[in-house]
Amino acid sequence: MEIHELSLIGQLNQLKEGSLSSTELTQHYLDRISNFDEGINSFITVTADLALKQAKESDKRYKSNSALPLDGIPIAHKDIFCTENILTTCGSKMLSNFKAPYSSTVVNNLSADGVVILGKTNMDEFAMGSSNETSYFGPVKNPWNKEYVPGGSSGGSAACVSAQLASAATATDTGGSIRQPAALCGLTGIKPTYGRVSRYGMIAFASSLDQGGVLARSAEDSALLLASMSGHDPKDSTSLNEKVPNFLKNINSPIKGMKIGLPKEFFERDLPKHVESSTKEAIKTFKDLGAEIHEISLPNVDLSLPVYYIIAPAECSANLSRYDGVRYGYRCENPKDIEDLYMRTREEGFGPEVKRRILIGTYTLSAGYYDAYYLKAQKCRRLVANDFNEAFKSVDVILSPTTPDTSFKSGEKSNDPIEMYLQDIFTIPANLAGLPGISFPSGHHEGLPLGVQLVGNSLKEAELLQATHQFQKVTDWHKKLPEVK
Amino acid sequence: MTIYNKSWEAVIGLEIHVQLATNSKLFSGASTHFGALPNTQACNIDLALPGVLPVLNAEVLKMAVKLGKALNANINTPTSFARKNYFYPDSPKGYQISQMDKPIVEDGFLDIELEDGSSKKIGITRAHLEEDAGKSLHEDFEGQSGIDLNRAGTPLIEIVSEPDISSPAEAVAYLKSIHSIIRYLEISDGNMAEGSMRCDANVSVRKIGSKELGTRTETKNVNSFRFVEKAIQFEIERQIDEIETGNTITQETRLYDSQLNTTRPMRTKEFANDYRYFPEPDLLPVVLEDKFIEEVLKEMPEMPDEKKCRFVNEYDLSEYDSSLLAADKDLADFFEIVSKTSKAAKLSANWVMGELSAELNKENLTIQDSKIKAKQLGQLIIRIEDTTISGKIAKEVFEKMWSTGDEVDAIIEKEGLQQVTDLSEIESMVNKVIDGNPDQLKQYLAGKDRLFGFFVGQVMKESQGKANPAQVNQILKERLKE
Numbered sequence: 031m032e033i034h035e036l037s038l039i040g041q042l043n044q045l046k047e048g049s050l051s052s053t054e055l056t057q058h059y060l061d062r063i064s065n066f067d068e069g070i071n072s073f074i075t076v077t078a079d080l081a082l083k084q085a086k087e088s089d090k091r092y093k094s095n096s097a098l099p100l101d102g103i104p105i106a107h108k109d110i111f112c113t114e115n116i117l118t119t120c121g122s123k124m125l126s127n128f129k130a131p132y133s134s135t136v137v138n139n140l141s142a143d144g145v146v147i148l149g150k151t152n153m154d155e156f157a158m159g160s161s162n163e164t165s166y167f168g169p170v171k172n173p174w175n176k177e178y179v180p181g182g183s184s185g186g187s188a189a190c191v192s193a194q195l196a197s198a199a200t201a202t203d204t205g206g207s208i209r210q211p212a213a214l215c216g217l218t219g220i221k222p223t224y225g226r227v228s229r230y231g232m233i234a235f236a237s238s239l240d241q242g243g244v245l246a247r248s249a250e251d252s253a254l255l256l257a258s259m260s261g262h263d264p265k266d267s268t269s270l271n272e273k274v275p276n277f278l279k280n281i282n283s284p285i286k287g288m289k290i291g292l293p294k295e296f297f298e299r300d301l302p303k304h305v306e307s308s309t310k311e312a313i314k315t316f317k318d319l320g321a322e323i324h325e326i327s328l329p330n331v332d333l334s335l336p337v338y339y340i341i342a343p344a345e346c347s348a349n350l351s352r353y354d355g356v357r358y359g360y361r362c363e364n365p366k367d368i369e370d371l372y373m374r375t376r377e378e379g380f381g382p383e384v385k386r387r388i389l390i391g392t393y394t395l396s397a398g399y400y401d402a403y404y405l406k407a408q409k410c411r412r413l414v415a416n417d418f419n420e421a422f423k424s425v426d427v428i429l430s431p432t433t434p435d436t437s438f439k440s441g442e443k444s445n446d447p448i449e450m451y452l453q454d455i456f457t458i459p460a461n462l463a464g465l466p467g468i469s470f471p472s473g474h475h476e477g478l479p480l481g482v483q484l485v486g487n488s489l490k491e492a493e494l495l496q497a498t499h500q501f502q503k504v505t506d507w508h509k510k511l512p513e514v515k
Numbered sequence: 516m517t518i519y520n521k522s523w524e525a526v527i528g529l530e531i532h533v534q535l536a537t538n539s540k541l542f543s544g545a546s547t548h549f550g551a552l553p554n555t556q557a558c559n560i561d562l563a564l565p566g567v568l569p570v571l572n573a574e575v576l577k578m579a580v581k582l583g584k585a586l587n588a589n590i591n592t593p594t595s596f597a598r599k600n601y602f603y604p605d606s607p608k609g610y611q612i613s614q615m616d617k618p619i620v621e622d623g624f625l626d627i628e629l630e631d632g633s634s635k636k637i638g639i640t641r642a643h644l645e646e647d648a649g650k651s652l653h654e655d656f657e658g659q660s661g662i663d664l665n666r667a668g669t670p671l672i673e674i675v676s677e678p679d680i681s682s683p684a685e686a687v688a689y690l691k692s693i694h695s696i697i698r699y700l701e702i703s704d705g706n707m708a709e710g711s712m713r714c715d716a717n718v719s720v721r722k723i724g725s726k727e728l729g730t731r732t733e734t735k736n737v738n739s740f741r742f743v744e745k746a747i748q749f750e751i752e753r754q755i756d757e758i759e760t761g762n763t764i765t766q767e768t769r770l771y772d773s774q775l776n777t778t779r780p781m782r783t784k785e786f787a788n789d790y791r792y793f794p795e796p797d798l799l800p801v802v803l804e805d806k807f808i809e810e811v812l813k814e815m816p817e818m819p820d821e822k823k824c825r826f827v828n829e830y831d832l833s834e835y836d837s838s839l840l841a842a843d844k845d846l847a848d849f850f851e852i853v854s855k856t857s858k859a860a861k862l863s864a865n866w867v868m869g870e871l872s873a874e875l876n877k878e879n880l881t882i883q884d885s886k887i888k889a890k891q892l893g894q895l896i897i898r899i900e901d902t903t904i905s906g907k908i909a910k911e912v913f914e915k916m917w918s919t920g921d922e923v924d925a926i927i928e929k930e931g932l933q934q935v936t937d938l939s940e941i942e943s944m945v946n947k948v949i950d951g952n953p954d955q956l957k958q959y960l961a962g963k964d965r966l967f968g969f970f971v972g973q974v975m976k977e978s979q980g981k982a983n984p985a986q987v988n989q990i991l992k993e994r995l996k997e
Contacts, residue, residue: 111566112564112565112566120565125565128565130565130566131564132559132564229566229568230566233565233566234565234566237797264570265570266568266570267568267569267570267797267798267799268568268796268797268798268799344793345793347600347791348600348608348609348610348793350609351600351602351608351609351610352563352608352609354602354604354609356604356607357563357607358562358564368604368660372602392791395791395792396789396791397789397791400792400793
């Protein structure tokens with residue numbers, strides 16, 4: 031077995047044993063990136079020198095018996111996380127020249143545990159998109175079939191892990207941006223409870239929905255990384271002051287008696303046969319593992335998509351106001367005056383999807399529309415959250431397909447925003463309610479992966495990881511890797 | 516000074532921005548010190564770099580709670596923040612974090628004292644926390660503008676009054692009262708020249724008896740008590756003129772020009788921003804627990820009204836003197852030291868509000884910068900009380916103390932100003948004066964009693980002011996009877 035085929039935990043064991051050095055592993059990934067990423071475009075920046083320097087330091091620590099929990103594991107960061115002195119673009123022309131003067135808490139936490147940074151991954155511009163086609167740095171290809179999209183917005187992170195160009199990658203999820211690409215690329219991706227992972231230094235799209243997380247090849251790998259990233263951060267006022275449990279502690283415990291809810295509103299939808307059958311297969315596997323299956327109802331869950339497309343654009347319209355060409359980032363040439371500077375900088379610096387959302391958000395917050403849109407959406411958001419609270423009185427986790435279908439071809443949905451927005455129909459509710467969600471591989475159709483999602487109650491990431499790990503112990507879907515050429 | 520047509524009345528409300536005297540900014544750890552080199556006190560958060568988040572400075576909550584108490588207002592809990600969206604180069608995020616629905620202070624009032632001694636209740640709608648903007652610098656950049664973000668993120672509390680104010684004088688009384696309160700609470704230095712306290716005036720006029728409010732204008736940039744009075748006066752007269760000549764008032768923001776003493780339109784409502792307020796998702800609503808509020812209120816200092824009452828009772832000062840002294844905390848503190856040193860409260864009050872204040876005004880100094888310290892002034896008063904010097908000589912000594920900084924006794928000794936209390940010495944001076952003015956003596960003895968004062972004056976002159984006036988009186992009376 032080649033070292034890039036090993037799981038992250040497998041690599042970590044070899045590093046600990048001394049049968050593998052971080053320098054060796056890092057160089058191996060750097061070689062793969064230079065050989066294979068041109069056709070995938072998963073990286074915006076490759077930090078080869080930094081990576082090798084970090085690997086060397088890691089090897090020293092192993093030699094001196096002072097190794098850190100994730101020492102020497104080469105990972106990639108989504109280009110939404112600020113990294114000191116490294117280009118941090120958020121997939122936008124607006125920040126195409128922006129070297130962050132500081133690092134995000136997520137980056138710092140992982141670095142403190144010894145990871146090696148291979149580079150920064152491609153993404154939909156400002157995390158707005160479900161196909162990774164809105165990036166200023168070009169679309170990312172799905173390693174399973176390059177005619178297909180990897181999903182978005184964390185498409186670069188998903189594609190690079192799927193193509194084994196990194197052991198794992200950080201990602202963010204505002205409406206499904208970790209879970210949808212996980213499903214489309216055959217990975218395990220977890221979005222924790224809102225506030226579990228600090229948002230400090232994570233470039234904001236929609237502040238009340240954004241949450242950092244992990245894209246990896248298994249629940250175990252995800253558990254290890256998530257533990258490192260998580261924790262209370264005084265720099266983020268919405269960060270939860272909760273102790274981070276050891277996510278690996280109960281991961282091997284059987285899930286006998288775990289109550290899994292199936293929301294009838296999701297299963298009443300007209301799903302493609304292969305999605306339905308793969309989901310049913312997954313349900314059967316959980317049943318065989320001793321879980322109880324219950325039908326439940328989330329009566330207001332259909333409000334999720336419209337609510338999301340009011341709240342997320344509203345918040346983004348304000349969050350993106352700082353990109354004005356005054357202090358950093360892109361600035362238009364020869365501005366006549368301040369108005370001209372603002373208008374042309376933003377006209378030239380933002381892509382069409384970002385502009386669309388800024389316009390929607392500006393509109394819904396405007397005098398005379400605020401009550402009808404934003405305020406009403408906030409009330410509906412509460413209804414959706416209440417549905418989950420109610421449901422978790424009778425079940426432990428909620429299962430559904432992650433996406434309405436397998437991946438789609440590049441360009442297929444890019445002219446129809448609504449069709450594109452429907453990609454996140456199953457993932458958005460967890461963001462609205464601030465709940466943890468995980469997606470993991472559950473099947474293949476015509477050579478493309480499919481995923482199933484579990485949503486847990488607040489702070490119950492450990493349960494999600496446990497259920498997923500138990501599933502992965504008896505299934506092989508997560509072990510299937512695309513052939514990378 | 517209200518000279519406008521008596522058939523009109525003015526309706527005035529003030530919005531007062533007070534810069535809170537915290538060491539660090541409202542949502543970042545950067546220093547708030549005034550006068551640093553441009554952009555040296557702007558951290559990643561103040562610069563609104565991608566990915567940064569605000570963290571509330573807990574100190575401001577204490578300050579706001581104290582202010583709320585002093586304004587007889589409710590403290591809202593939870594209190595929440597909102598984004599106010601607008602583009603301007605000195606607003607780095609493109610929005611200002613302010614408060615909208617749940618301001619920390621709401622629904623209070625303040626009793627202000629008017630010149631005629633009566634008092635009036637001014638309603639306070641709300642006081643909310645918000646961050647200050649940076650400064651745009653338009654000079655010295657040859658067609659471009661410079662931006663200094665040192666001030667960006669400095670905590671402000673904006674105190675909004677009800678439109679209960681009816682004249683420029685009332686507006687100034689209200690503003691002074693707020694100024695006095697924030698100084699007492701030590702939540703701001705209230706320095707209007709440096710912009711730590713800024714005032715916008717909402718003014719409209721209507722016919723007396725009319726229930727309907729006229730169209731109002733908001734006058735900005737009024738940065739002294741005197742200018743507030745003048746700007747409002749100008750605006751009232753301008754509005755009456757406009758209406759009387761058949762024009763209408765435009766709802767607009769106007770800028771006060773202190774050099775020309777006029778106001779001019781800044782931007783009309785058509786161009787006014789739609790601020791698109793919405794709850795700040797980066798900050799959770801803040802719950803102020805009862806225990807926290809109790810602890811804060813324990814730190815409340817004696818407020819101006821309480822101090823005034825105490826001065827009346829404890830020092831037997833008049834209401835008027837007490838309220839004048841109590842209005843300025845530093846002045847009141849100064850007075851109390853003088854009074855405690857000298858054990859002569861009334862005389863101390865007279866000297867602090869008389870000679871000392873006059874001297875400070877003349878040199879445009881604050882009480883903290885007084886060249887004579889409170890204890891020194893107390894010593895001077897002790898020397899008046901123990902008759903070492905007369906009140907008149909004391910003024911001379913005061914001047915010397917002011918210019919040299921020397922101590923009272925040193926000056927008295929050096930200049931030989933000690934009062935003459937030696938009876939024989941005074942007697943001989945009295946004799947000399949009587950002998951030297953036979954005409955006046957004749958007239959006095961013929962019944963012209965008023966000339967007694969003349970003799971006193973002559974003796975004092977003879978003694979170069981050093982004779983004890985009471986003794987002079989007594990001896991003169993005895994001698995002139997003979």
